[in-house]
Amino acid sequence: MRPILVTGGTGQVGTALQQLGPRFGVEVVAPGRDGLDLASPPSIEAMLRSRDWGAVINCAAYTAVDKAESEPDQAFAINAVAPEMLALETFARGVRLLHVSTDYVFDGSKNGFYAEDDPVAPLGVYGASKEAGERGVRAGNPDHIILRTAWVVSPWGNNFVKTMLRIGKERPQLRVVDDQLGCPTSAVDIAEALLTIATGKGPAGTYHFVNAGEATWCELARFVFDRAGMDVAVEAITTDQYPTPAKRPANSRLSTDRLQQTFGIRPRPWQDAVGEVVDALIRGTQ
C-alpha cells in the first residue's frame, strides 16, 4: 500500500499509529506540528502534495476540553476549519480521509449506548468544534471515515490515567466524579482499528470505536490505583462537587455494533486495555 499520512504525530493516537505501522506492512508518516501545522493552509496543501498518499488519518486536534471554553477560535481553527480543508484536499486527490472524533459531540441525555445516527448536541466548545469538524469532513470528501472514540488513554501525552498516577503519588486521598459514564479506550486499540480500516475496503461513513464495557471516571481511577498497587482512597463525588469550565456529558457510552458488523473489529474489554497502559507506565516502558 502507498504511505499513510498521519496528522498530530506527537499525540496519543498519532504515536500509536507510528508504532503499529510496520505490523500492517505500511509506511506511516506522522509529522508533528512543526512538520505539518493544521493552522496553516499552505502547510496542509504542501504536505498533501509531497507524496502519493494511500490515505490520510487526522489525529491532530485541540483536545484541552476546559481551556477550549476560553479559546473557541483556536479550538474551531484546528478541530473544524482544518478538517474541512483536509477533506477538500484529499478529495481533490482521490484519497480517503480518516478523521478521529469524540463522544463529546453528544449531550449525554440518552439512556444506553449511543449509535452513530443519534442526534448530536455538544455541551461545550470542544465538543461543538469537533461536531463542526465532522460536518466539514462529510461535506468536503465523500470518501471519509469518521471514527468517534472516547476517554483515550496511553503511556504518551496527557490523559486521565497519567493524571491519576501523578496526583495519587502526591496525595493519599482523591475525589473523582462518579456520575459521568463512558468507555475508557486505549490509543493503541484505536490505532489498530484505524489501520485495519485504512488498509481495507469497507464503506465510507461514521463509526464508533471504543473498548468494551463502561465505567465512571471514579471507577476508572480506582481500577488504575488497584492495578498499580497504590494505596490511594478515591472518594466518589458528583459533577456538582467538581466544578469545571466545560460541561461534560453524564453518559457518553458508544455502541460499536456498526464497526463490528462492517469491519469485523472486536474491541477488547477496557480493563485489559487500560491495565496494559498502567503496567507500561509503572514499568517505565512504552
Ligand SMILES: NC(=O)C1=CN([C@@H]2O[C@H](COP(=O)(O)OP(=O)(O)OC[C@H]3O[C@@H](n4cnc5c(N)ncnc54)[C@H](OP(=O)(O)O)[C@@H]3O)[C@@H](O)[C@H]2O)C=CC1
Ligand atoms: N484524548 C481523548 O480522550 C480523546 C480524543 N479524541 C480525538 O482523538 C484524536 C486524537 O486525540 P489524542 O491523540 O488524544 O490527542 P493529543 O492531545 O494527544 O494530541 C493532539 C495532537 O494534535 C496536535 N496538534 C494540535 N494543534 C495542532 C496544529 N495546529 N497543527 C498540527 N498539529 C496540532 C498536537 O501537537 P502538539 O503536541 O504540538 O500540541 C498533538 O500531536 C483527536 O481528534 C481527538 O479529538 C476523541 C475522544 C477522546
Ligand SMILES: Cc1cn([C@H]2C[C@H](O)[C@@H](COP(=O)(O)OP(=O)(O)O[C@H]3O[C@@H](C)C(=O)[C@@H](O)[C@H]3O)O2)c(=O)[nH]c1=O
Ligand atoms: C483530575 C480530576 C478530574 N476529575 C473529573 C473532571 C472530569 O469530569 C473527569 C475527566 O477529567 P479529564 O479532564 O481528565 O477528562 P476530559 O478532558 O474531559 O476527557 C475528555 O477529553 C476529550 C479530548 C475527549 O474527547 C473525551 O472523550 C474525554 O476523554 O474527571 C475529578 O473528578 N477529579 C480529579 O481529581
Ligand SMILES: [Mg+2]
Ligand atoms: Mg483533559
